[in-house]
Amino acid sequence: MEELKIGLVGTGAIGRTHIERINNTLQGAKVVGCADANVDFCKSVAEKYAIKAWESGEEMIASDEIDAVVVTTLDPFHEQYVMAAIKAGKYVFCEKPLAPEADACKRIVEAEMAAGKQLVQVGFMRRYDPGYNQLKKAIDSGKYGLPLMLHCVHRNYDAPGFTTSMPVENSMIHEIDVLRWLLGENYKTAEVVFPKTTRNAEGELRDPQIMYLTTESGVRIDVESFVNCRYGYDVRCEVVCEEGCLNLPEPANAMIRTNDSRVTPICHDWSERFPEAYNIEFQSWINACKEGRVDGPSAWDGYTAQVTAKAASKARDTQSVVEIKYDAMPDFYKK
Ligand SMILES: NC(=O)c1ccc[n+]([C@@H]2O[C@H](COP(=O)([O-])OP(=O)(O)OC[C@H]3O[C@@H](n4cnc5c(N)ncnc54)[C@H](O)[C@@H]3O)[C@@H](O)[C@H]2O)c1
Numbered sequence: 001m002e003e004l005k006i007g008l009v010g011t012g013a014i015g016r017t018h019i020e021r022i023n024n025t026l027q028g029a030k031v032v033g034c035a036d037a038n039v040d041f042c043k044s045v046a047e048k049y050a051i052k053a054w055e056s057g058e059e060m061i062a063s064d065e066i067d068a069v070v071v072t073t074l075d076p077f078h079e080q081y082v083m084a085a086i087k088a089g090k091y092v093f094c095e096k097p098l099a100p101e102a103d104a105c106k107r108i109v110e111a112e113m114a115a116g117k118q119l120v121q122v123g124f125m126r127r128y129d130p131g132y133n134q135l136k137k138a139i140d141s142g143k144y145g146l147p148l149m150l151h152c153v154h155r156n157y158d159a160p161g162f163t164t165s166m167p168v169e170n171s172m173i174h175e176i177d178v179l180r181w182l183l184g185e186n187y188k189t190a191e192v193v194f195p196k197t198t199r200n201a202e203g204e205l206r207d208p209q210i211m212y213l214t215t216e217s218g219v220r221i222d223v224e225s226f227v228n229c230r231y232g233y234d235v236r237c238e239v240v241c242e243e244g245c246l247n248l249p250e251p252a253n254a255m256i257r258t259n260d261s262r263v264t265p266i267c268h269d270w271s272e273r274f275p276e277a278y279n280i281e282f283q284s285w286i287n288a289c290k291e292g293r294v295d296g297p298s299a300w301d302g303y304t305a306q307v308t309a310k311a312a313s314k315a316r317d318t319q320s321v322v323e324i325k326y327d328a329m330p331d332f333y334k335k
Protein backbone atom coordinates (compact mmCIF):
# COMPACT_ATOMS: atom_id res chain seq x y z
CA MET A 1 0.00 0.00 0.00
CA GLU A 2 1.38 3.41 -0.87
CA GLU A 3 -0.16 6.07 1.29
CA LEU A 4 -2.66 5.04 4.00
CA LYS A 5 -5.90 6.98 3.39
CA ILE A 6 -7.40 8.02 6.70
CA GLY A 7 -10.91 9.22 7.56
CA LEU A 8 -11.12 11.18 10.84
CA VAL A 9 -14.34 11.60 12.83
CA GLY A 10 -14.41 14.51 15.29
CA THR A 11 -12.79 17.71 14.03
CA GLY A 12 -12.53 19.32 17.48
CA ALA A 13 -9.36 20.37 19.31
CA ILE A 14 -7.35 17.15 19.20
CA GLY A 15 -8.84 15.97 15.90
CA ARG A 16 -7.40 19.03 14.17
CA THR A 17 -3.94 18.54 15.74
CA HIS A 18 -3.96 14.93 14.47
CA ILE A 19 -4.90 16.03 10.92
CA GLU A 20 -2.09 18.58 11.08
CA ARG A 21 0.53 16.06 12.28
CA ILE A 22 -0.50 13.28 9.86
CA ASN A 23 -0.71 15.54 6.80
CA ASN A 24 2.18 17.92 7.50
CA THR A 25 4.68 16.18 9.80
CA LEU A 26 4.46 12.38 9.57
CA GLN A 27 5.03 10.02 6.69
CA GLY A 28 3.12 7.29 4.90
CA ALA A 29 -0.47 8.47 5.42
CA LYS A 30 -2.85 11.32 4.72
CA VAL A 31 -6.17 12.27 6.28
CA VAL A 32 -8.30 12.45 3.13
CA GLY A 33 -11.73 12.89 4.70
CA CYS A 34 -13.38 14.08 7.89
CA ALA A 35 -16.79 14.10 9.57
CA ASP A 36 -18.25 15.76 12.63
CA ALA A 37 -21.68 16.30 14.20
CA ASN A 38 -21.07 20.00 13.57
CA VAL A 39 -21.26 19.77 9.79
CA ASP A 40 -20.52 23.42 9.05
CA PHE A 41 -17.43 23.48 11.22
CA CYS A 42 -16.30 20.20 9.68
CA LYS A 43 -16.59 21.78 6.23
CA SER A 44 -14.36 24.67 7.29
CA VAL A 45 -11.74 22.21 8.60
CA ALA A 46 -11.97 20.18 5.38
CA GLU A 47 -11.48 23.33 3.34
CA LYS A 48 -8.41 24.33 5.36
CA TYR A 49 -6.72 20.96 4.72
CA ALA A 50 -8.15 20.50 1.19
CA ILE A 51 -9.81 17.21 2.16
CA LYS A 52 -13.38 15.87 1.78
CA ALA A 53 -16.08 16.70 4.34
CA TRP A 54 -18.59 13.88 4.91
CA GLU A 55 -22.01 14.45 6.44
CA SER A 56 -22.01 11.03 8.08
CA GLY A 57 -19.07 9.45 9.91
CA GLU A 58 -20.50 5.97 9.32
CA GLU A 59 -20.74 6.51 5.54
CA MET A 60 -17.18 7.78 5.42
CA ILE A 61 -15.93 4.77 7.39
CA ALA A 62 -17.75 2.32 5.08
CA SER A 63 -16.53 4.02 1.91
CA ASP A 64 -13.69 2.56 -0.17
CA GLU A 65 -12.09 6.00 -0.25
CA ILE A 66 -10.85 5.27 3.30
CA ASP A 67 -8.33 2.61 4.43
CA ALA A 68 -8.21 3.43 8.17
CA VAL A 69 -10.09 5.50 10.75
CA VAL A 70 -9.21 7.98 13.53
CA VAL A 71 -11.91 8.67 16.14
CA THR A 72 -11.58 11.96 18.05
CA THR A 73 -15.20 12.72 18.96
CA LEU A 74 -16.31 13.30 22.55
CA ASP A 75 -16.03 10.16 24.74
CA PRO A 76 -19.68 8.96 24.56
CA PHE A 77 -19.52 8.79 20.74
CA HIS A 78 -16.35 6.72 20.37
CA GLU A 79 -18.12 3.35 20.46
CA GLN A 80 -20.39 3.87 17.44
CA TYR A 81 -17.49 4.82 15.14
CA VAL A 82 -15.10 2.17 16.46
CA MET A 83 -17.86 -0.41 15.86
CA ALA A 84 -18.43 0.93 12.33
CA ALA A 85 -14.69 0.56 11.61
CA ILE A 86 -14.63 -3.01 12.96
CA LYS A 87 -17.67 -3.81 10.80
CA ALA A 88 -15.84 -2.43 7.76
CA GLY A 89 -12.70 -4.46 8.70
CA LYS A 90 -10.57 -1.30 8.96
CA TYR A 91 -7.85 -0.33 11.43
CA VAL A 92 -9.10 2.28 13.88
CA PHE A 93 -7.23 4.59 16.22
CA CYS A 94 -9.57 5.79 18.98
CA GLU A 95 -8.66 8.61 21.36
CA LYS A 96 -8.78 7.74 25.05
CA PRO A 97 -10.91 6.62 26.80
CA LEU A 98 -12.01 3.81 24.48
CA ALA A 99 -15.52 4.49 25.83
CA PRO A 100 -16.79 6.04 29.05
CA GLU A 101 -18.48 2.80 30.20
CA ALA A 102 -16.73 -0.53 30.83
CA ASP A 103 -19.68 -2.35 29.17
CA ALA A 104 -19.19 -0.34 25.98
CA CYS A 105 -15.46 -1.20 26.01
CA LYS A 106 -16.39 -4.88 26.46
CA ARG A 107 -18.75 -4.70 23.45
CA ILE A 108 -15.86 -3.37 21.36
CA VAL A 109 -13.56 -6.18 22.60
CA GLU A 110 -16.22 -8.76 21.72
CA ALA A 111 -16.86 -7.27 18.27
CA GLU A 112 -13.12 -7.23 17.53
CA MET A 113 -12.70 -10.84 18.64
CA ALA A 114 -15.71 -11.85 16.51
CA ALA A 115 -14.07 -10.09 13.53
CA GLY A 116 -11.09 -12.40 14.16
CA LYS A 117 -8.39 -9.73 13.88
CA GLN A 118 -7.03 -6.95 16.08
CA LEU A 119 -8.04 -3.64 14.52
CA VAL A 120 -8.33 -1.19 17.43
CA GLN A 121 -5.63 1.00 19.03
CA VAL A 122 -6.42 3.36 21.94
CA GLY A 123 -4.82 6.81 22.23
CA PHE A 124 -2.88 6.25 25.46
CA MET A 125 0.00 8.33 24.10
CA ARG A 126 2.02 8.55 27.30
CA ARG A 127 3.37 5.07 26.53
CA TYR A 128 5.22 6.78 23.63
CA ASP A 129 6.50 9.75 25.64
CA PRO A 130 10.32 9.73 25.82
CA GLY A 131 10.18 10.69 29.53
CA TYR A 132 7.94 7.78 30.57
CA ASN A 133 10.13 5.51 28.43
CA GLN A 134 13.18 6.63 30.41
CA LEU A 135 11.35 5.70 33.62
CA LYS A 136 10.42 2.29 32.19
CA LYS A 137 13.98 1.60 31.10
CA ALA A 138 15.30 2.54 34.56
CA ILE A 139 12.71 0.35 36.34
CA ASP A 140 13.26 -2.60 34.00
CA SER A 141 17.06 -2.36 34.43
CA GLY A 142 16.59 -3.48 38.05
CA LYS A 143 19.49 -1.20 39.09
CA TYR A 144 17.40 0.67 41.65
CA GLY A 145 15.56 -2.29 43.11
CA LEU A 146 11.81 -2.75 42.99
CA PRO A 147 9.34 0.18 42.82
CA LEU A 148 7.58 0.63 46.17
CA MET A 149 5.59 3.87 45.86
CA LEU A 150 4.58 6.26 43.07
CA HIS A 151 3.61 9.90 43.65
CA CYS A 152 1.90 11.48 40.64
CA VAL A 153 0.34 14.83 39.76
CA HIS A 154 -1.96 15.59 36.81
CA ARG A 155 -3.07 19.22 36.68
CA ASN A 156 -4.94 21.01 33.91
CA TYR A 157 -5.26 24.79 33.61
CA ASP A 158 -9.05 24.43 33.32
CA ALA A 159 -11.64 21.86 32.26
CA PRO A 160 -14.88 23.39 30.99
CA GLY A 161 -17.88 21.04 31.25
CA PHE A 162 -16.16 18.58 33.61
CA THR A 163 -18.35 16.59 36.02
CA THR A 164 -17.18 14.80 39.18
CA SER A 165 -16.63 11.46 37.38
CA MET A 166 -14.35 12.95 34.69
CA PRO A 167 -11.14 13.56 36.68
CA VAL A 168 -10.94 9.76 37.05
CA GLU A 169 -12.62 8.55 33.86
CA ASN A 170 -11.27 11.11 31.38
CA SER A 171 -8.15 12.56 32.98
CA MET A 172 -6.47 10.15 35.45
CA ILE A 173 -7.28 7.31 33.05
CA HIS A 174 -3.92 8.32 31.52
CA GLU A 175 -2.15 7.42 34.79
CA ILE A 176 -4.26 4.26 35.14
CA ASP A 177 -2.96 3.08 31.77
CA VAL A 178 0.61 4.33 31.80
CA LEU A 179 1.42 3.19 35.36
CA ARG A 180 0.04 -0.30 34.64
CA TRP A 181 2.33 -0.37 31.58
CA LEU A 182 5.26 1.05 33.58
CA LEU A 183 4.97 -1.48 36.42
CA GLY A 184 3.80 -4.41 34.28
CA GLU A 185 1.03 -5.43 36.67
CA ASN A 186 -2.67 -4.91 37.34
CA TYR A 187 -4.25 -3.05 40.22
CA LYS A 188 -5.86 -4.57 43.29
CA THR A 189 -7.67 -1.72 45.06
CA ALA A 190 -8.80 1.86 44.42
CA GLU A 191 -9.80 4.73 46.66
CA VAL A 192 -10.56 8.39 45.88
CA VAL A 193 -10.64 11.22 48.41
CA PHE A 194 -11.73 14.84 48.11
CA PRO A 195 -9.54 17.62 49.41
CA LYS A 196 -11.18 21.03 49.84
CA THR A 197 -12.91 22.02 46.56
CA THR A 198 -11.56 24.97 44.58
CA ARG A 199 -13.84 27.95 44.00
CA ASN A 200 -12.98 27.53 40.28
CA ALA A 201 -14.88 24.20 40.00
CA GLU A 202 -18.02 24.49 37.83
CA GLY A 203 -21.40 23.27 39.19
CA GLU A 204 -21.24 20.01 41.16
CA LEU A 205 -17.64 19.20 40.15
CA ARG A 206 -15.41 18.10 43.06
CA ASP A 207 -11.91 19.31 42.18
CA PRO A 208 -9.19 18.44 43.19
CA GLN A 209 -9.41 14.67 43.77
CA ILE A 210 -6.73 12.23 44.95
CA MET A 211 -6.84 8.65 43.68
CA TYR A 212 -5.00 5.88 45.56
CA LEU A 213 -4.26 2.60 43.80
CA THR A 214 -2.48 -0.51 45.00
CA THR A 215 -1.06 -3.04 42.58
CA GLU A 216 -1.22 -6.82 42.85
CA SER A 217 2.34 -6.91 44.28
CA GLY A 218 1.57 -4.12 46.80
CA VAL A 219 3.00 -1.00 45.12
CA ARG A 220 1.14 2.03 46.50
CA ILE A 221 0.26 4.88 44.09
CA ASP A 222 -1.19 8.31 44.72
CA VAL A 223 -2.36 10.55 41.87
CA GLU A 224 -3.50 14.11 42.47
CA SER A 225 -5.89 15.41 39.81
CA PHE A 226 -6.54 19.16 39.83
CA VAL A 227 -8.31 20.05 36.59
CA ASN A 228 -8.77 23.76 37.40
CA CYS A 229 -5.32 24.54 38.77
CA ARG A 230 -5.27 27.86 36.86
CA TYR A 231 -1.53 28.03 36.32
CA GLY A 232 -0.75 25.63 33.46
CA TYR A 233 -0.43 21.95 32.54
CA ASP A 234 1.58 19.96 35.04
CA VAL A 235 2.21 16.21 34.85
CA ARG A 236 4.60 14.66 37.36
CA CYS A 237 5.55 11.15 38.30
CA GLU A 238 8.01 10.04 40.95
CA VAL A 239 8.83 6.35 41.32
CA VAL A 240 10.36 5.50 44.70
CA CYS A 241 12.38 2.29 44.43
CA GLU A 242 14.32 0.27 47.00
CA GLU A 243 17.63 1.96 46.12
CA GLY A 244 16.77 5.04 44.11
CA CYS A 245 14.12 7.53 43.18
CA LEU A 246 13.13 8.17 39.54
CA ASN A 247 11.49 11.39 38.36
CA LEU A 248 9.65 11.99 35.07
CA PRO A 249 11.66 14.60 33.15
CA GLU A 250 9.89 17.90 32.49
CA PRO A 251 10.10 19.57 29.06
CA ALA A 252 13.25 21.70 28.82
CA ASN A 253 12.27 25.36 28.66
CA ALA A 254 14.76 28.22 28.79
CA MET A 255 14.98 30.14 32.04
CA ILE A 256 14.22 33.83 31.48
CA ARG A 257 15.34 36.76 33.63
CA THR A 258 12.67 39.45 33.53
CA ASN A 259 10.89 41.95 35.79
CA ASP A 260 13.16 41.36 38.79
CA SER A 261 12.65 37.58 38.59
CA ARG A 262 13.89 34.34 37.03
CA VAL A 263 11.09 32.48 35.21
CA THR A 264 11.00 29.02 33.63
CA PRO A 265 7.75 28.74 31.62
CA ILE A 266 5.71 25.55 31.83
CA CYS A 267 3.26 24.19 29.21
CA HIS A 268 -0.31 25.38 28.98
CA ASP A 269 -2.00 22.17 27.82
CA TRP A 270 -1.58 18.60 26.50
CA SER A 271 -0.74 19.79 22.98
CA GLU A 272 2.33 21.67 24.28
CA ARG A 273 3.33 19.01 26.84
CA PHE A 274 3.18 15.83 24.72
CA PRO A 275 3.76 16.73 21.02
CA GLU A 276 6.58 14.21 20.64
CA ALA A 277 4.50 11.46 22.22
CA TYR A 278 1.61 12.09 19.78
CA ASN A 279 3.98 12.13 16.80
CA ILE A 280 5.73 8.89 17.78
CA GLU A 281 2.36 7.28 18.61
CA PHE A 282 0.85 8.13 15.21
CA GLN A 283 3.93 7.31 13.13
CA SER A 284 4.09 3.93 14.77
CA TRP A 285 0.32 3.36 14.28
CA ILE A 286 0.61 4.26 10.57
CA ASN A 287 3.61 1.94 10.10
CA ALA A 288 1.87 -0.93 11.91
CA CYS A 289 -1.38 -0.51 9.90
CA LYS A 290 0.62 -0.68 6.69
CA GLU A 291 2.30 -3.87 7.90
CA GLY A 292 -1.13 -5.30 8.80
CA ARG A 293 -0.96 -5.31 12.62
CA VAL A 294 -1.77 -3.38 15.80
CA ASP A 295 1.12 -3.01 18.24
CA GLY A 296 0.00 -0.14 20.49
CA PRO A 297 -2.47 -0.04 23.41
CA SER A 298 -5.24 -2.48 22.48
CA ALA A 299 -9.01 -2.57 22.96
CA TRP A 300 -8.24 -4.88 25.91
CA ASP A 301 -6.03 -2.15 27.45
CA GLY A 302 -8.89 0.32 26.89
CA TYR A 303 -11.32 -2.06 28.60
CA THR A 304 -8.97 -2.78 31.52
CA ALA A 305 -8.38 0.95 32.06
CA GLN A 306 -12.12 1.62 32.16
CA VAL A 307 -12.76 -1.29 34.58
CA THR A 308 -10.16 0.30 36.86
CA ALA A 309 -11.65 3.77 36.42
CA LYS A 310 -15.15 2.48 37.25
CA ALA A 311 -13.83 0.85 40.43
CA ALA A 312 -12.20 4.16 41.36
CA SER A 313 -15.48 5.97 40.61
CA LYS A 314 -17.35 3.55 42.87
CA ALA A 315 -14.71 4.13 45.56
CA ARG A 316 -15.16 7.88 45.14
CA ASP A 317 -18.97 7.73 45.30
CA THR A 318 -19.03 5.42 48.32
CA GLN A 319 -15.93 6.93 49.98
CA SER A 320 -14.54 3.45 50.55
CA VAL A 321 -11.72 1.22 49.32
CA VAL A 322 -12.90 -0.89 46.37
CA GLU A 323 -11.33 -4.14 45.25
CA ILE A 324 -10.77 -4.34 41.48
CA LYS A 325 -11.67 -7.53 39.62
CA TYR A 326 -10.52 -8.12 36.05
CA ASP A 327 -11.61 -10.81 33.59
CA ALA A 328 -8.77 -13.04 32.42
CA MET A 329 -7.12 -11.66 29.29
CA PRO A 330 -8.29 -13.67 26.24
CA ASP A 331 -5.55 -15.44 24.23
CA PHE A 332 -6.57 -13.18 21.33
CA TYR A 333 -4.82 -10.23 23.06
CA LYS A 334 -1.73 -12.09 24.30
CA LYS A 335 1.41 -11.01 22.43
N1 LIG B 1 -4.70 11.87 24.36
C1 LIG B 1 -4.89 13.08 24.85
O1 LIG B 1 -4.03 13.63 25.52
C2 LIG B 1 -6.16 13.81 24.55
C3 LIG B 1 -6.17 15.21 24.57
C4 LIG B 1 -7.37 15.87 24.32
C5 LIG B 1 -8.51 15.13 24.04
N2 LIG B 1 -8.46 13.78 24.05
C6 LIG B 1 -9.68 12.98 23.75
O2 LIG B 1 -10.09 13.32 22.43
C7 LIG B 1 -11.50 13.39 22.35
C8 LIG B 1 -11.90 14.76 21.82
O3 LIG B 1 -11.48 15.76 22.71
P1 LIG B 1 -11.37 17.29 22.24
O4 LIG B 1 -10.64 17.98 23.32
O5 LIG B 1 -10.86 17.37 20.85
O6 LIG B 1 -12.91 17.71 22.29
P2 LIG B 1 -13.66 18.80 21.38
O7 LIG B 1 -14.91 19.12 22.09
O8 LIG B 1 -12.73 19.91 21.03
O9 LIG B 1 -14.01 18.01 20.04
C9 LIG B 1 -14.94 16.97 19.99
C10 LIG B 1 -15.58 16.96 18.61
O10 LIG B 1 -16.47 15.84 18.53
C11 LIG B 1 -17.61 16.24 17.78
N3 LIG B 1 -18.72 15.35 18.06
C12 LIG B 1 -19.48 15.27 19.18
N4 LIG B 1 -20.41 14.30 19.02
C13 LIG B 1 -20.22 13.74 17.81
C14 LIG B 1 -20.86 12.71 17.08
N5 LIG B 1 -21.88 12.01 17.61
N6 LIG B 1 -20.42 12.41 15.84
C15 LIG B 1 -19.38 13.11 15.30
N7 LIG B 1 -18.76 14.10 15.93
C16 LIG B 1 -19.15 14.42 17.17
C17 LIG B 1 -17.85 17.69 18.27
O11 LIG B 1 -18.69 18.39 17.36
C18 LIG B 1 -16.42 18.21 18.33
O12 LIG B 1 -16.01 18.80 17.11
C19 LIG B 1 -12.02 13.06 23.74
O13 LIG B 1 -12.36 11.70 23.77
C20 LIG B 1 -10.83 13.32 24.67
O14 LIG B 1 -10.84 12.49 25.80
C21 LIG B 1 -7.30 13.11 24.26
Ligand SMILES: O[C@H]1[C@H](O)[C@@H](O)[C@H](O)[C@@H](O)[C@H]1O
Nearest residue numbers: 156159170171172174227270
Ligand atom coordinates in the same frame (compact mmCIF):
# COMPACT_ATOMS: atom_id res chain seq x y z
O1 LIG C 1 -8.93 14.86 27.37
C1 LIG C 1 -7.87 15.51 28.05
C2 LIG C 1 -6.55 14.87 27.67
O2 LIG C 1 -6.61 13.50 27.78
C3 LIG C 1 -5.39 15.43 28.46
O3 LIG C 1 -4.21 14.71 28.17
C4 LIG C 1 -5.65 15.39 29.97
O4 LIG C 1 -4.61 16.05 30.64
C5 LIG C 1 -6.96 16.06 30.30
O5 LIG C 1 -7.17 15.99 31.69
C6 LIG C 1 -8.11 15.42 29.57
O6 LIG C 1 -9.32 16.05 29.89
